[in-house]
Amino acid sequence: MTGLVLLIKYALLYGSVLLLVAMGGMWSEHSGIINIALEGIMTIGAVAGALALCMLPKDMSAGMIVLLSILIACAAGILYSALLAFASINLKADQTIGGTALNLMGTALALVLVKNYNLTHGGGQSPKLTYDNGPFIFKIGDITVNVFVFLAIALLVISYYLMYKTKFGLRLRACGEHPQAAASVGINVYRMRWAGVLISGLLGGLGGFAYVVPSVSIWNFEQGVAGMGFLSLAVMIFGQWHPIRIAFCALFFAVFKSLADIADSTFLGSLNLAKEIYRMMPFIFSLIVLAFTSKRSKAPKAEGIPYDKGMR
Amino acid sequence: MAELDKRTAANAAEPEKESDYIIEMLNITKIFPGIKANDNVTLQLRRGEIHALLGENGAGKSTLMSVLFGLYQPEEGCIKKNGQVVKINNPNDANALNIGMVHQHFKLVECFSVLDNIILGVEPNTAGFLQKSEARKKVIALSEKYGLQVDPDAIIEDISVGMQQRTEILKMLYRDNEILIFDEPTAVLTPQEIEELMHIMKNLAAEGKSILFISHKLAEIMEVADRCSVLRKGKYIGTVNTKDVTVQELSSMMVGRPVQLEVEKDPPKPGDVVLDVSGVTVKAKTHKGNAVTDVSFQVRSGEIVCLAGIEGNGQTQFVYALTGLDDMASGKITLCGEDITHASIRKRSNKMSHIPEDRHKHGLVLDYTVEQNMVLQRYWQPEFQKAGFIKFGPVRSYSDRLIEKFDVRSGQGSITKARSMSGGNQQKVIVAREMDKDHELLVAVQPTRGLDVGAIEFIHSEIVKERDAGKAVLLVSLELEEVMSLSDRILVMYEGEIVGEFDPKKVTVEELGLYMAGAKRDTPSAKEGK
Numbered sequence: 001m002t003g004l005v006l007l008i009k010y011a012l013l014y015g016s017v018l019l020l021v022a023m024g025g026m027w028s029e030h031s032g033i034i035n036i037a038l039e040g041i042m043t044i045g046a047v048a049g050a051l052a053l054c055m056l057p058k059d060m061s062a063g064m065i066v067l068l069s070i071l072i073a074c075a076a077g078i079l080y081s082a083l084l085a086f087a088s089i090n091l092k093a094d095q096t097i098g099g100t101a102l103n104l105m106g107t108a109l110a111l112v113l114v115k116n117y118n119l120t121h122g123g124g125q126s127p128k129l130t131y132d133n134g135p136f137i138f139k140i141g142d143i144t145v146n147v148f149v150f151l152a153i154a155l156l157v158i159s160y161y162l163m164y165k166t167k168f169g170l171r172l173r174a175c176g177e178h179p180q181a182a183a184s185v186g187i188n189v190y191r192m193r194w195a196g197v198l199i200s201g202l203l204g205g206l207g208g209f210a211y212v213v214p215s216v217s218i219w220n221f222e223q224g225v226a227g228m229g230f231l232s233l234a235v236m237i238f239g240q241w242h243p244i245r246i247a248f249c250a251l252f253f254a255v256f257k258s259l260a261d262i263a264d265s266t267f268l269g270s271l272n273l274a275k276e277i278y279r280m281m282p283f284i285f286s287l288i289v290l291a292f293t294s295k296r297s298k299a300p301k302a303e304g305i306p307y308d309k310g311m312r
Numbered sequence: 313m314a315e316l317d318k319r320t321a322a323n324a325a326e327p328e329k330e331s332d333y334i335i336e337m338l339n340i341t342k343i344f345p346g347i348k349a350n351d352n353v354t355l356q357l358r359r360g361e362i363h364a365l366l367g368e369n370g371a372g373k374s375t376l377m378s379v380l381f382g383l384y385q386p387e388e389g390c391i392k393k394n395g396q397v398v399k400i401n402n403p404n405d406a407n408a409l410n411i412g413m414v415h416q417h418f419k420l421v422e423c424f425s426v427l428d429n430i431i432l433g434v435e436p437n438t439a440g441f442l443q444k445s446e447a448r449k450k451v452i453a454l455s456e457k458y459g460l461q462v463d464p465d466a467i468i469e470d471i472s473v474g475m476q477q478r479t480e481i482l483k484m485l486y487r488d489n490e491i492l493i494f495d496e497p498t499a500v501l502t503p504q505e506i507e508e509l510m511h512i513m514k515n516l517a518a519e520g521k522s523i524l525f526i527s528h529k530l531a532e533i534m535e536v537a538d539r540c541s542v543l544r545k546g547k548y549i550g551t552v553n554t555k556d557v558t559v560q561e562l563s564s565m566m567v568g569r570p571v572q573l574e575v576e577k578d579p580p581k582p583g584d585v586v587l588d589v590s591g592v593t594v595k596a597k598t599h600k601g602n603a604v605t606d607v608s609f610q611v612r613s614g615e616i617v618c619l620a621g622i623e624g625n626g627q628t629q630f631v632y633a634l635t636g637l638d639d640m641a642s643g644k645i646t647l648c649g650e651d652i653t654h655a656s657i658r659k660r661s662n663k664m665s666h667i668p669e670d671r672h673k674h675g676l677v678l679d680y681t682v683e684q685n686m687v688l689q690r691y692w693q694p695e696f697q698k699a700g701f702i703k704f705g706p707v708r709s710y711s712d713r714l715i716e717k718f719d720v721r722s723g724q725g726s727i728t729k730a731r732s733m734s735g736g737n738q739q740k741v742i743v744a745r746e747m748d749k750d751h752e753l754l755v756a757v758q759p760t761r762g763l764d765v766g767a768i769e770f771i772h773s774e775i776v777k778e779r780d781a782g783k784a785v786l787l788v789s790l791e792l793e794e795v796m797s798l799s800d801r802i803l804v805m806y807e808g809e810i811v812g813e814f815d816p817k818k819v820t821v822e823e824l825g826l827y828m829a830g831a832k833r834d835t836p837s838a839k840e841g842k
Contacts, residue, residue: 161441165441165442166437166440166441166442167435167437167440167441167442168440170424170428170431170432170435170442171432171433171435173421173424174421174424174432177421177422177423177424178419178420178421178422180419181418181419181420181421181429181432182421182432182433183403184403184413184415184419185407185419185432185433185434185483186403186404186407186433187432187433298423301422301423
């Protein structure tokens with residue numbers, strides 16, 4: 001029984017992270033920009049939120065702390081993604097290279113900030129931040145949940161309606177599919193792509209924070225967010241760029257990832273498999289799944305191609 | 313010609329009340345670095361008329377329309393709507409003036425529904441949420457009024473090119489546009505769809521819409537347009553009433569000299585068999601079954617054999633198998649006595665030249681220069697490389713020679729990027745490359761698709777020269793006129809099979825049409841080869 005409770009706890013934790021970040025990727029790609037920088041954006045969101053937790057006055061109410069730190073994580077994600085938007089939309093840089101650069105810089109920037117903070121607060125050169133994650137976590141019955149689970153579900157509903165039922169969503173998707181067609185009916189492609197990338201930054205930053213905070217109260221930023229950003233990209237592709245499918249895929253991947261964490265404490269331990277095997281599972285699964293599904297992929301047609309007004 | 317000039321002058325001088333014109337582009341001059349794309353061009357569109365804009369590729373038609381659409385600002389001249397001078401700075405201004413355009417390459421989002429494409433940019437909404445039901449009613453009403461058959465919920469990528477074009481037209485009508493510009497609308501259509509479009513355009517004009525019809529297909533202009541303005545090399549040549557002129561006169565106005573519309577050629581002198589195709593079958597990619605079934609025929613040196621048929625009846629797949637772009641399921645292909653069924657493309661290209669159907673996909677590397685494209689199939693030959701290094705000098709002089717010989721026009725000659733050239737000149741680069749290299753067989757697929765009369769005349773005469781030089785030519789064409797005038801023998805393909813063989817002198821277009829549509833077939837000749 002405890003095994004199941006643990007599984008649900010971790011599946012919800014990872015599932016909400018994967019859902020948030022994969023939806024972030026979805027927003028960016030539907031506007032036509034490949035956002036491979038999600039890993040970096042997550043790291044920046046996580047470090048900004050965690051630093052906020054450390055620095056906010058201790059006598060502030062728990063609700064305020066939760067709200068403020070989340071807003072700061074989102075804002076950091078948005079700011080960081082603006083770099084990608086500027087490079088790939090205005091400067092027409094190669095989106096994959098720009099994104100990779102941002103990934104590399106994300107972890108580095110996080111380390112600089114954390115070490116700097118620790119130096120001035122008596123923590124030496126440590127790359128680790130210690131914070132209080134209590135306000136984020138609560139229990140429903142036996143199951144531990146965190147605020148991000150509900151946020152993710154709410155944002156899923158909002159994303160779906162915004163993407164498929166509004167004027168904004170229709171226009172944004174048109175820019176990712178056929179920007180010249182969008183421009184010919186008077187849509188500002190640059191603006192829609194900026195919107196897509198910034199929403200992506202918001203969700204990515206939030207997702208990074210949601211990964212780091214609820215699970216542990218100390219995080220080593222040397223590892224960034226440990227590949228969750230890339231896993232989210234796999235979830236997005238497996239989910240075929242559609243929010244509802246992404247939600248199911250996120251849950252599916254989350255269950256596999258959770259198995260690693262609960263392996264020791266449940267019956268799985270009696271199988272005597274190395275923990276690494278479970279750790280590998282989501283990645284192996286995404287490889288297999290993508291090998292079969294990517295052929296009939298519904299990727300936005302114009303993604304990755306810089307939009308140029310003059311091109312025929 | 314003299315008489316024609318008089319008529320043109322008379323027409324231009326004809327006194328008109330200003331308000332008769334819905335749009336006037338007066339004395340437009342647009343200069344790009346090094347070239348006057350439009351030189352003092354005047355275009356006056358009357359309310360409710362169909363006005364054709366005729367000119368060769370590079371004559372300045374697109375530039376003029378881009379000026380009307382606000383994409384370019386002219387150096388001189390002005391635009392008037394209903395007699396009032398208007399300023400058009402961007403496409404949104406054009407939309408606000410009720411000017412709409414069906415682009416040559418449709419501006420449709422392929423994974424959206426017809427309805428979503430129509431409302432895109434002018435979405436009916438409350439607080440940002442789409443309200444599609446009203447829009448659907450309006451679209452259905454419009455489609456009934458003008459006879460524009462569409463299914464509003466169909467996805468663009470699933471529907472025919474004709475229906476995609478109707479969607480584009482509905483896009484303009486949905487926005488209540490009064491001035492409708494059609495940019496080369498028939499280039500992508502089947503003969504039936506063209507007829508339907510002509511009918512639709514006449515309906516639209518009868519309902520009071522004013523239509524600008526950009527084309528270089530003279531027969532269509534004669535059929536549908538009331539008046540026709542002609543551009544040549546950026547200059548305005550004149551405006552004529554189509555009922556007062558002949559096709560010959562129009563084409564001379566466009567090209568600047570009399571044009572041979574009929575292909576002139578001597579009777580063929582067929583020699584040895586060059587290409588022998590037997591029992592070729594190709595599996596279909598889109599459905600179970602065959603795209604090409606048991607096709608057998610021969611092409612001899614000194615003759616032009618044409619594979620005719622309506623688009624999508626297996627011609628493309630057959631050519632892919634013949635040229636090595638794709639595998640075939642069974643059958644045998646022999647070229648000059650050599651079995652090339654499984655030969656590589658480079659091996660085949662020793663004796664086979666190929667002018668591909670899709671010049672952007674298979675004909676050119678668009679971001680390479682003209683000279684690089686010219687040696688695309690020959691750069692490894694000793695003439696052009698040594699120890700893996702390209703000899704740039706010989707490449708340049710070779711390319712310069714071909715540019716000269718085939719009259720390829722471009723901004724910077726050999727170092728022009730292929731992407732920046734007009735379609736006709738891109739095609740000339742391919743024709744030059746394929747005809748100049750050693751070959752016994754020329755496979756020409758839709759060699760004149762989307763080209764103007766001058767370029768068509770040139771390419772046709774080059775193909776006839778090939779034949780007279782003793783090469784075997786396999787022509788694949790959808791244009792019945794081209795099929796009838798160019799070929800020495802016609803094979804009709806229907807649903808992947810050859811259903812008949814004809815002598816162009818002894819068969820009528822109507823008869824061919826019946827075979828192409830599958831209404832008639834000569835089964836024995838197709839089956840006996842087994």
